[in-house]
Amino acid sequence: MYSHKVSERLKGFGITVGDRIRVSGKEGSLMPKPETGDPDCIVIKLDNGYNVGIHYEEGMAIEKLEGRVELEKLAQKEIKFDDRKPVVAILSTGGTIASRVDYRTGGVIPAFSAADLVSAVPELANIANIKGKSVMNVFSENIRPEHYKYMAGAVASEIAEGAAGVVILHGTDTMHYTSSMLSFMLRDLPVPVVILGAQRSSDRGSSDAAMNLICGVNFAAHADYSGVVVCMHGTLDDKFCHIHSGTRVRKMHTSRRDAFKSIDMKPIARVDYEGGKIDFIGEHPKRGHLELSVASGLESKVGLLKVYPGMRLEQVALFREKGYNGLVIEGTGLGHMPMKGDESSDENDRIFNEIRGLAESGCLVVMTSQCIYGNVNMNVYGPGRDLQKAGVISGQGMLPEVAYTKLMWLLGNYEKEKAKAMVSQNVAGEIVERREVAPDFEKGE
Amino acid sequence: MYSHKVSERLKGFGITVGDRIRVSGKEGSLMPKPETGDPDCIVIKLDNGYNVGIHYEEGMAIEKLEGRVELEKLAQKEIKFDDRKPVVAILSTGGTIASRVDYRTGGVIPAFSAADLVSAVPELANIANIKGKSVMNVFSENIRPEHYKYMAGAVASEIAEGAAGVVILHGTDTMHYTSSMLSFMLRDLPVPVVILGAQRSSDRGSSDAAMNLICGVNFAAHADYSGVVVCMHGTLDDKFCHIHSGTRVRKMHTSRRDAFKSIDMKPIARVDYEGGKIDFIGEHPKRGHLELSVASGLESKVGLLKVYPGMRLEQVALFREKGYNGLVIEGTGLGHMPMKGDESSDENDRIFNEIRGLAESGCLVVMTSQCIYGNVNMNVYGPGRDLQKAGVISGQGMLPEVAYTKLMWLLGNYEKEKAKAMVSQNVAGEIVERREVAPDFEKGE
Numbered sequence: 001m002y003s004h005k006v007s008e009r010l011k012g013f014g015i016t017v018g019d020r021i022r023v024s025g026k027e028g029s030l031m032p033k034p035e036t037g038d039p040d041c042i043v044i045k046l047d048n049g050y051n052v053g054i055h056y057e058e059g060m061a062i063e064k065l066e067g068r069v070e071l072e073k074l075a076q077k078e079i080k081f082d083d084r085k086p087v088v089a090i091l092s093t094g095g096t097i098a099s100r101v102d103y104r105t106g107g108v109i110p111a112f113s114a115a116d117l118v119s120a121v122p123e124l125a126n127i128a129n130i131k132g133k134s135v136m137n138v139f140s141e142n143i144r145p146e147h148y149k150y151m152a153g154a155v156a157s158e159i160a161e162g163a164a165g166v167v168i169l170h171g172t173d174t175m176h177y178t179s180s181m182l183s184f185m186l187r188d189l190p191v192p193v194v195i196l197g198a199q200r201s202s203d204r205g206s207s208d209a210a211m212n213l214i215c216g217v218n219f220a221a222h223a224d225y226s227g228v229v230v231c232m233h234g235t236l237d238d239k240f241c242h243i244h245s246g247t248r249v250r251k252m253h254t255s256r257r258d259a260f261k262s263i264d265m266k267p268i269a270r271v272d273y274e275g276g277k278i279d280f281i282g283e284h285p286k287r288g289h290l291e292l293s294v295a296s297g298l299e300s301k302v303g304l305l306k307v308y309p310g311m312r313l314e315q316v317a318l319f320r321e322k323g324y325n326g327l328v329i330e331g332t333g334l335g336h337m338p339m340k341g342d343e344s345s346d347e348n349d350r351i352f353n354e355i356r357g358l359a360e361s362g363c364l365v366v367m368t369s370q371c372i373y374g375n376v377n378m379n380v381y382g383p384g385r386d387l388q389k390a391g392v393i394s395g396q397g398m399l400p401e402v403a404y405t406k407l408m409w410l411l412g413n414y415e416k417e418k419a420k421a422m423v424s425q426n427v428a429g430e431i432v433e434r435r436e437v438a439p440d441f442e443k444g445e
Numbered sequence: 446m447y448s449h450k451v452s453e454r455l456k457g458f459g460i461t462v463g464d465r466i467r468v469s470g471k472e473g474s475l476m477p478k479p480e481t482g483d484p485d486c487i488v489i490k491l492d493n494g495y496n497v498g499i500h501y502e503e504g505m506a507i508e509k510l511e512g513r514v515e516l517e518k519l520a521q522k523e524i525k526f527d528d529r530k531p532v533v534a535i536l537s538t539g540g541t542i543a544s545r546v547d548y549r550t551g552g553v554i555p556a557f558s559a560a561d562l563v564s565a566v567p568e569l570a571n572i573a574n575i576k577g578k579s580v581m582n583v584f585s586e587n588i589r590p591e592h593y594k595y596m597a598g599a600v601a602s603e604i605a606e607g608a609a610g611v612v613i614l615h616g617t618d619t620m621h622y623t624s625s626m627l628s629f630m631l632r633d634l635p636v637p638v639v640i641l642g643a644q645r646s647s648d649r650g651s652s653d654a655a656m657n658l659i660c661g662v663n664f665a666a667h668a669d670y671s672g673v674v675v676c677m678h679g680t681l682d683d684k685f686c687h688i689h690s691g692t693r694v695r696k697m698h699t700s701r702r703d704a705f706k707s708i709d710m711k712p713i714a715r716v717d718y719e720g721g722k723i724d725f726i727g728e729h730p731k732r733g734h735l736e737l738s739v740a741s742g743l744e745s746k747v748g749l750l751k752v753y754p755g756m757r758l759e760q761v762a763l764f765r766e767k768g769y770n771g772l773v774i775e776g777t778g779l780g781h782m783p784m785k786g787d788e789s790s791d792e793n794d795r796i797f798n799e800i801r802g803l804a805e806s807g808c809l810v811v812m813t814s815q816c817i818y819g820n821v822n823m824n825v826y827g828p829g830r831d832l833q834k835a836g837v838i839s840g841q842g843m844l845p846e847v848a849y850t851k852l853m854w855l856l857g858n859y860e861k862e863k864a865k866a867m868v869s870q871n872v873a874g875e876i877v878e879r880r881e882v883a884p885d886f887e888k889g890e
Contacts, residue, residue: 136787138785138787139781139785139826139828140754140777141752141754141776141777141778141781141782141783141784141828142754142783142784142785142786142787142793143754143755144754144755144783144786144789144790144792144793145755146789146790147789171778172778173777173778173781174753174754174777177753177754178754251777251778251816252816252817252818253816253817253818253819254778254779254780254814254816254818254819254820254821254822255779255819255820255822256818256819259816259818259819300755300757301757302755303756303757303760304751304753304756305751305760306749306750306751306775307586308619308622308749308846308849309585309586309587309588309589309619309622309623310588310589310590310745310747310853311748311749312745312746312748312767314763314766314767315748315750315760315763318759318760318763321759322757322759330751331586332585332586332618332619332696333586333616333617333618333696333699334699334700335699336584336586336618337586338586338587338589339586339587340583340584340587341587341589342581342583342587344589344591344592345589345591347589348587348589369699371696371697371698371699371704372697372698372817373697373698373699373701373704374698374699374700374701374704375699375700376699377699377700381541381584383584383586401753404753408755
């Protein structure tokens with residue numbers, strides 16, 4: 001039941017559940033108040049199928065519009081187990097996809113649980129038997145190594161209990177860090193693990209939340225695939241999602257719905273929103289009967305350092321001072337960094353000596369490139385060779401973010417020598433022979 | 446004259462200047478030895494028009510091939526001043542475009558002076574009266590603040606002496622840092638300043654050096670434009686170069702010849718290799734009669750920090766400890782960073798407190814995004830608002846690398862309050878209203 005003041009106000013306008021209304025700039029059908037949640041919060045179903053809660057403030061205008069839907073269509077259906085359908089576990093970790101607007105600060109804060117989401121997107125029940133669980137509730141920029149362990153453990157539990165696939169709802173900011181980390185941690189994965197989120201929250205008409213969720217659950221339930229992937233909008237419109245390799249994907253735009261891009265490879269598959277057709281784009285690993293194991297050790301003393309002209313010694317020196325065991329350098333071009341001074345300054349010489357000292361101290365130092373696209377190649381120029389002689393390991397085609405999660409994982413699970421050798425070995429598709437593939441960045445306007 | 450041992454060896458094979466030969470895997474016409482340079486270095490003109498020097502080692506095979514060109518075609522023409530043509534000054538700063546292979550280490554080291562380059566690409570004399578000068582010789586990853594001052598000063602001298610345009614030969618690794626820095630330093634620029642380089646050295650058949658140079662000199666000599674731009678291959682083939690805004694360009698591939706891309710805007714112009722046609726793509730500033738001034742102050746205590754999940758306090762704390770006056774954060778998504786801990790760790794809380802303390806200490810802290818494409822927007826989510834309350838300034842649509850050079854420049858030329866206000870003001874086209882423009886990254890294969 002809505003609170004007394006909300007109920008009175010609705011009654012005053014002659015509005016009952018099912019009526020089409022406009023509140024605070026949003027239009028949709030008035031829903032019954034959910035069992036949990038703020039009784040002052042008016043819940044309406046938007047035309048995009050999403051429920052949104054609007055906190056009622058004294059005197060707020062509520063407009064009754066033309067049109068009405070039947071209560072049965074709106075009401076939360078009791079979900080019955082359908083033994084012809086696979087089970088998909090949806091694990092909520094936080095982020096925009098699990099968020100609502102907080103009318104106190106005007107910002108967006110995470111709130112809906114996975115169960116709320118499932119009830120808000122009834123199509124999911126047609127695809128699979130849905131299990132919902134909230135693993136944690138953090139914005140993805142706040143994720144720490146411990147959170148990767150929670151997620152890996154939660155995925156393993158669901159698979160042990162028979163899930164045909166697992167979906168992780170996640171903030172988009174660091175989704176690609178998580179997708180690569182889970183690709184390393186979840187060894188011998190027999191099913192798809194699909195990470196997805198939303199670039200626009202579900203109270204906005206342009207929200208990508210429902211489509212990403214529907215396509216992702218579809219892929220988790222039905223795709224003949226094993227491995228960790230990201231499922232997000234393939235284009236600006238609502239036609240299909242792309243499925244990206246967990247170790248070859250990156251958030252490449254701050255706000256676009258198709259912000260996630262496969263880097264130096266094509267996406268793994270495309271999932272149509274309407275009809276749900278899944279098209280694989282290339283070769284891919286199939287579902288299997290492997291015994292999943294979680295290699296959950298993580299070394300937390302691993303750093304990522306983007307270098308730049310004019311940088312100063314202290315940004316490099318701290319890694320030896322603080323006893324780091326791994327460092328990923330995000331270098332320039334083919335894998336370079338400030339390392340040779342001249343009469344105007346010898347700071348670069350000091351930086352290079354520090355890197356050599358760091359490598360000699362036993363820290364694994366791996367070179368990647370801030371170009372994002374293309375391979376590191378430290379054999380082309382003298383400075384690259386000098387860095388290798390100083391002990392810096394080429395990250396080859398690994399993305400900087402992926403080299404970082406890989407190094408944390410390697411050092412957490414293997415002896416240092418073994419970890420060092422594995423930097424250059426493909427563990428989860430993170431090293432691709434980067435073809436001369438790159439975009440016409442100017443085109444899509 | 447070549448050294449005695451080289452001369453004898455050539456004579457032994459019956460080879461004279463002009464003959465087509467093969468040495469150390471390279472084919473071309475034997476050139477006379479240039480006035481300067483190693484007399485043991487055999488210079489041949491490759492079919493791509495480029496000269497390459499090969500250090501002669503005792504017993505090295507030299508093969509005489511079919512074919513021969515006339516000495517006059519090969520000889521360095523004495524360049525006569527043509528008063529119907531504009532003067533273009535070419536300033537060499539180092540990098541691949543000014544490099545030859547060092548046969549001692551097998552790597553590529555910078556060697557050719559600008560004058561050597563001009564003699565190696567005779568087409569330049571048809572475009573303009575060329576002045577060549579070597580300003581410095583550093584790989585671009587080794588550039589320090591002092592080098593930006595040399596470059597700005599050298600450009601100003603050439604313009605004062607009447608150059609219609611200036612071309613800077615530069616390593617590609619940090620070319621976009623330099624192009625933005627010079628965009629800020631060179632105030633009221635009346636002519637084009639074109640920065641260009643090569644992704645492949647001139648001894649390789651696939652070298653992009655000659656075409657970039659020819660298109661860049663053409664633009665500097667003839668384009669009705671004022672401002673600092675980058676001129677590099679527009680596509681993988683040798684059809685045209687793109688002219689990019691100095692503050693909106695980024696190296697987006699480690700090795701492709703079309704690695705440089707305009708970010709969130711179209712290139713300024715396209716210059717055809719054959720025919721030399723210059724097509725502007727949009728509105729642009731014209732040549733003028735402004736009085737150039739160099740605002741050459743640079744604050745060196747400015748840092749750039751890419752943040753990531755799991756990062757540790759020490760990477761943030763050093764900026765306050767060492768008394769930095771500016772810091773650009775390369776944040777996640779719309780402009781976020783680790784800032785809120787939970788029961789598993791409060792390292793994020795410490796990081797946020799440190800950022801607040803840094804801003805309170807008077808350091809200008811500016812937020813950008815590691816997504817590369819799209820605007821920072823710190824009003825969408827609560828954490829963005831909290832960062833702003835803590836004193837972090839939105840970098841809006843500025844690229845991280847550009848925000849870094851801008852902050853060095855602002856703090857070097859203005860009082861802190863003025864500098865702070867100018868972070869959000871457009872100085873040299875660095876802030877664009879980023880439209881929903883982004884590429885289909887998968888397409889170009």
